[in-house]
Amino acid sequence: MSAKAGPLVDLAIDNEGIATLTMQRPPVNSLNLELLQAIGSALDDVGKNKCKGMILTSSSPTVFSAGLDIMEMYKPDLKRADAFWSTLQEVWIKLFGSKFPTAAAINGHAPAGGCMLSMSCEYRVMVNGKFIIGINETALGIVAPRWFMDTMCNTISKREGELILTLGKLFPVEEALNVGIIDETATDKTDAVEKCRKFIKKFDRIPPLARTVTKQKFREAPLAWLHQNRRQDTDEFLALLKNPKVQESLEMYFQMLKQKAA
Amino acid sequence: MSAKAGPLVDLAIDNEGIATLTMQRPPVNSLNLELLQAIGSALDDVGKNKCKGMILTSSSPTVFSAGLDIMEMYKPDLKRADAFWSTLQEVWIKLFGSKFPTAAAINGHAPAGGCMLSMSCEYRVMVNGKFIIGINETALGIVAPRWFMDTMCNTISKREGELILTLGKLFPVEEALNVGIIDETATDKTDAVEKCRKFIKKFDRIPPLARTVTKQKFREAPLAWLHQNRRQDTDEFLALLKNPKVQESLEMYFQMLKQKAA
Amino acid sequence: MSAKAGPLVDLAIDNEGIATLTMQRPPVNSLNLELLQAIGSALDDVGKNKCKGMILTSSSPTVFSAGLDIMEMYKPDLKRADAFWSTLQEVWIKLFGSKFPTAAAINGHAPAGGCMLSMSCEYRVMVNGKFIIGINETALGIVAPRWFMDTMCNTISKREGELILTLGKLFPVEEALNVGIIDETATDKTDAVEKCRKFIKKFDRIPPLARTVTKQKFREAPLAWLHQNRRQDTDEFLALLKNPKVQESLEMYFQMLKQKAA
Numbered sequence: 152m153s154a155k156a157g158p159l160v161d162l163a164i165d166n167e168g169i170a171t172l173t174m175q176r177p178p179v180n181s182l183n184l185e186l187l188q189a190i191g192s193a194l195d196d197v198g199k200n201k202c203k204g205m206i207l208t209s210s211s212p213t214v215f216s217a218g219l220d221i222m223e224m225y226k227p228d229l230k231r232a233d234a235f236w237s238t239l240q241e242v243w244i245k246l247f248g249s250k251f252p253t254a255a256a257i258n259g260h261a262p263a264g265g266c267m268l269s270m271s272c273e274y275r276v277m278v279n280g281k282f283i284i285g286i287n288e289t290a291l292g293i294v295a296p297r298w299f300m301d302t303m304c305n306t307i308s309k310r311e312g313e314l315i316l317t318l319g320k321l322f323p324v325e326e327a328l329n330v331g332i333i334d335e336t337a338t339d340k341t342d343a344v345e346k347c348r349k350f351i352k353k354f355d356r357i358p359p360l361a362r363t364v365t366k367q368k369f370r371e372a373p374l375a376w377l378h379q380n381r382r383q384d385t386d387e388f389l390a391l392l393k394n395p396k397v398q399e400s401l402e403m404y405f406q407m408l409k410q411k412a413a
Numbered sequence: 414m415s416a417k418a419g420p421l422v423d424l425a426i427d428n429e430g431i432a433t434l435t436m437q438r439p440p441v442n443s444l445n446l447e448l449l450q451a452i453g454s455a456l457d458d459v460g461k462n463k464c465k466g467m468i469l470t471s472s473s474p475t476v477f478s479a480g481l482d483i484m485e486m487y488k489p490d491l492k493r494a495d496a497f498w499s500t501l502q503e504v505w506i507k508l509f510g511s512k513f514p515t516a517a518a519i520n521g522h523a524p525a526g527g528c529m530l531s532m533s534c535e536y537r538v539m540v541n542g543k544f545i546i547g548i549n550e551t552a553l554g555i556v557a558p559r560w561f562m563d564t565m566c567n568t569i570s571k572r573e574g575e576l577i578l579t580l581g582k583l584f585p586v587e588e589a590l591n592v593g594i595i596d597e598t599a600t601d602k603t604d605a606v607e608k609c610r611k612f613i614k615k616f617d618r619i620p621p622l623a624r625t626v627t628k629q630k631f632r633e634a635p636l637a638w639l640h641q642n643r644r645q646d647t648d649e650f651l652a653l654l655k656n657p658k659v660q661e662s663l664e665m666y667f668q669m670l671k672q673k674a675a
Numbered sequence: 676m677s678a679k680a681g682p683l684v685d686l687a688i689d690n691e692g693i694a695t696l697t698m699q700r701p702p703v704n705s706l707n708l709e710l711l712q713a714i715g716s717a718l719d720d721v722g723k724n725k726c727k728g729m730i731l732t733s734s735s736p737t738v739f740s741a742g743l744d745i746m747e748m749y750k751p752d753l754k755r756a757d758a759f760w761s762t763l764q765e766v767w768i769k770l771f772g773s774k775f776p777t778a779a780a781i782n783g784h785a786p787a788g789g790c791m792l793s794m795s796c797e798y799r800v801m802v803n804g805k806f807i808i809g810i811n812e813t814a815l816g817i818v819a820p821r822w823f824m825d826t827m828c829n830t831i832s833k834r835e836g837e838l839i840l841t842l843g844k845l846f847p848v849e850e851a852l853n854v855g856i857i858d859e860t861a862t863d864k865t866d867a868v869e870k871c872r873k874f875i876k877k878f879d880r881i882p883p884l885a886r887t888v889t890k891q892k893f894r895e896a897p898l899a900w901l902h903q904n905r906r907q908d909t910d911e912f913l914a915l916l917k918n919p920k921v922q923e924s925l926e927m928y929f930q931m932l933k934q935k936a937a
Contacts, residue, residue: 361553623812
């Protein structure tokens, strides 16, 4: 069984009821408004289909997701930027607070927003290779919102979280494993997906209601914070985009990307 | 000096002023209303006797405590269930927030409520053997309350806490030591009690007032939460008991216990 | 460039814009009202000079800081004690919440308030030697305030924090490294300062605005707590000083110091 949720993601549900949500926005799954909308809609479908669990992965052989699309932030249309951030918040609420078990098969680079998506899942398996994962927002001159921080600190210590977020640190796979950013490594994507599946199947013996309530109680505080501060959180993001120094940093980053592409 | 606090527990105070509270409800110290009342009353006595500290242990050679008595939850009398939960809350408040130092000599299995009792102490020594400790509530289809979660996260990381509580994980002794659920292992009960005593005596050189205020400041937030939400917390427990799916899970568990006993 | 901030501290700013704040109140940098005022004023100067970062260290070859001056607490003038505590709060707010990166070159003993000052920085390098670091307030019969606890738990786990603060634990250098109280060791003060400098220079590639907002978001909760509870926090300290048992503990400690000096 496979239900196309749109061209930007693929949602496949196997005969055990485990869904695989594959991001497929070439070349690097940059999270723009449309990709985020497609992810959000696919997460709804996973819920509606009463799937046993969901694996998040990428169709690219080298990039899980490059994070927020710089084109949504550099010289932005503020109305679209508002919708962009609001959709990002919604995706996080749906993923971090999902009723079903979630795991990320990280088959490539996962900086910034890519890292955040995987950290919002309950388990992370990363493919061995010259890939990096981390939260490097500060290096681009932008600030990760409180709920990115809370997402990190749901998994790693406050100490590591502060260092990673202020330094804009990116980790190679082995180091990410040692710090606890990821739970396991895999030889390739097939192996990563299989290990995610194994994690999700651990819940076969757990009554789903008890599991869901327990997970949501655990994750209640960061979710409640965002529910209560969505407007303020978006306004902070928009204020950042309007800051000339932030646009300068993005400009430099944008020129660098253009040079690389040339 | 020994003061019987009732048939379900024994409270012995040695000549150094260290109390030993022994749970003795055969066969497995299932926490029912009466055992919880006896523990609560014994904790009051430890305070009234201005004991230097308290060691919590069990009279059974293989079980510290099997956790909440399923008979208080399966086809429950709701009025009694209300008193049961309220007494459990009181025991936790008295133990987790006690003025005196506390240590658990875990001389056998400590699943669910048994684990919670030991985690509410300030130090844990577990006897080596084929024993398990952990929070497996979800496996029975029930949900550990917020203050169980807070108790776990007072000692282990949020990451480990979420995995343990959603998966209903039970640990063998060595693994429990590695994860930090327990602080030390012991060869037998005598050794475990002696190591608990050694921990409590470390406070001999610390002025008690400063120690108590420091401990209570540290544990203030989870205690304040329960004080402010006792009724709601009990109502959530009662709602869970009224849920047919939860009763189904308990029925299955109950049948399994009956088969084992036969 | 070097700007004397007063006789009790020295503030030197190098040609890269990195400030070194040296505490120099012989013999052991006991934190009295005047030293705290000088530190607070120097922290303001670091900000005004738009320094790239600040290294906190000591002019003594064996003591970073011995912590709060017992003479501010033993048989206190309550009006001065009030100003003392209020100034300590201000120093912490300025240091823990500083816009610029901070690192401590811990070139000697750092008990109690000395430990707290270093933990308020973002990075700690301690000189190898027979030095100790930790929070031993309870051993003197006094209670570390909530924001000392929060400062500890910003860096180490709640579990370690509770044990250290209730036991009044002091760690040798190697153990402090293992527990995570310090980040690195150094062969001598020059090496320690150099390693602090290296940490601060890691931020050269990070736009300062994004870095500062990220740090302050991370440290927001403990800072907000103190801002909202400054009066109550001071009153708790004054109540402690008025407690005869606390004065007894301080008296004993004071006599011990006098004997040592004799």
